[in-house]
Amino acid sequence: MKKLKNETELVKRAIIVGIKYAEARGAAMFEATDSASVKVEYIYRLLVHDKLIQPLPEDQVSIQSMRHKLAIWISKQQ
Template sequence: MKKLKHEAELVKEAILAGMKYGEERGVVEFEATDSASDKIQYIYRLLVHDKKIQPLPEEQVSQQTMRHKLALWYSKQLPKGHPLLK
């Protein structure tokens, strides 16, 4: 798993986009007290369920790999030439 250049920023944006996606779908309502790791896990599972991302083998699922998958998912939604893709 090769780390993306701006992975931390991509993960932050992916969490926001994933929260918006889940709330617009009407399947979740995030609270201010929800931890980032809980949000990451829920968003990852939701995107796998909706077939938006390829699932990891269950033995490889960890906070680090879920963060990476969310960063990849979000980076593919950005337009070419976006600063986070450079």
């Protein structure tokens, strides 16, 4: 897994867009106290469920790989 050039910024943007998507869809309400890793995992699983991104093989699922997938997803949205 090759790290993207500006992956940190892309992940931050993906979390913001993912939260808006989840709340508009009525799937979740996030609290300010929710950690970034909880948000990343929920958004990743929601996007996989809605078939907007390809799921990772179960043995490769980790917070880091989910963050990478979200960064790729948001980079394609621009």
